[in-house]
Amino acid sequence: xxxxxxxxxxxxxxxxxxxxxxxxxxxxxxxxxxxxxxxxxxxxxxxxxxxxxxxxxxxxxxxxxxxxxxxxxxxxxxxxxxxxxxxxxxxxxxxxxxxxxxxxxxxxxxxxxxxxxxxxxxxxxxxxxxxxxxxxxxxx
Numbered sequence: 762x763x764x765x766x767x768x769x770x771x772x773x774x775x776x777x778x779x780x781x782x783x784x785x786x787x788x789x790x791x792x793x794x795x796x797x798x799x800x801x802x803x804x805x806x807x808x809x810x811x812x813x814x815x816x817x818x819x820x821x822x823x824x825x826x827x828x829x830x831x832x833x834x835x836x837x838x839x840x841x842x843x844x845x846x847x848x849x850x851x852x853x854x855x856x857x858x859x860x861x862x863x864x865x866x867x868x869x870x871x872x873x874x875x876x877x878x879x880x881x882x883x884x885x886x887x888x889x890x891x892x893x894x895x896x897x898x899x900x901x
Contacts, residue, residue, distance in 0.1 A: 801849075859879045
């Protein structure tokens with residue numbers, strides 16, 4: 762099965778998906794959710810990437826999720842170095858987050874090599890099906 766979304770639909774869905782732990786949190790007490798974020802092609806000084814991460818954090822806060830209170834963000838920057846990206850993917854999977862957000866194809870592939878059980882949200886601009894990391898059916 763393949764789900765095809767445009768960028769705006771994806772962003773709206775990602776914001777909505779951030780609410781999925783609300784019910785689980787009520788059942789599991791005060792356990793903070795953990796989100797791994799792997800920004801492979803960027804380093805922490807990239808202004809565009811920093812703005813994107815800031816928007817993501819603000820969207821989570823708008824839904825009641827505050828880093829350090831009820832959610833923990835484990836943010837890693839790959840700096841475009843594939844070996845570093847692979848090491849960071851392994852590190853993030855080792856932290857056992859509830860979900861991992863990736864910013865492109867190389868980091869998504871690296872995370873997929875490390876886990877098949879942790880959900881991965883691919884936020885890259887490339888077509889995940891065409892790049893071999895998505896479902897079998899192409900979006901139309």
